Amino acid sequence: MQKYSLPPGLAACARTLAAMLLLATLAACSTPAARLTIYDFGPGATTPQATTRMAPLPPLLLAEVEAASALDSTAMLYRLLYADAQQLRPYAQARWSMPPAQLLRQRLREQLGQRRNVLTPLDAVAPGTLALRVELEEFSQLFDAPASSSALVRVRATLGRSGNPARALAQTVLVLQQPSRSADAAGGARALAQATDALVLQLESWLQQVAAAEPQ
DSSP, X not given: OOXXXXXXXXXXXXXXXXXXXXXXXXXXXHSOOOOOEEEOSOOOOOSOOOOOSSOXXXXXXXXXXXXXXXXXXXXXXXXXXXTEEEEEEXXXXXXXXXXXXXXXXXXXHHHHTTSSOEEOTTSOOOTTOEEXXXXXXXXXXXXXXXXXXXXXXXXXXXXXXXXXSOEEEEEEEEEEEEEOSSSSHHHHHHHHHHHHHHHHHHHHHHHHHHHXXXXX
């Protein structure tokens, strides 16, 4: 069989191209994959809560926090107000440890439980127990400029009394906006945690006001 060989110039080009392809393949294999970063609201209380002299509050039935379908995942979401405020965008390499509704409920139980027993729907609940239902409507990082952002948390809270039938007492919408120290996922996660903590304090104040104003 007759063998054919490339002209010297073409052979050199072929060898160079093969070497370049090999180097590119090796570089791709050696480059580490982008690392996914997981965020939550922090460890919460790390020491036992100091005993308060204030009288304990009545028990509270806390339902599961409901959320819009867009928030029913672990994606960290943001909006570019300067481009398209109606579009929710997920960070590619940042996630929450659990869906925001679960993070919010965890914080509610921790903070509201400092002065009262917080019950779940699975607990034995006496008729007439205060019952709180929370709907998470917005939980995102807002960019008003490429280098400037803030966290926005909005919830709709309904307070009632358990029983058959249940009785509604009041409803409110709470909105918290917290500036972010940095215009990135880390800054957004920190600001959203701070906004959530501030929102829980407002919610506790509202609960006490509604309960105190209820006719006896």
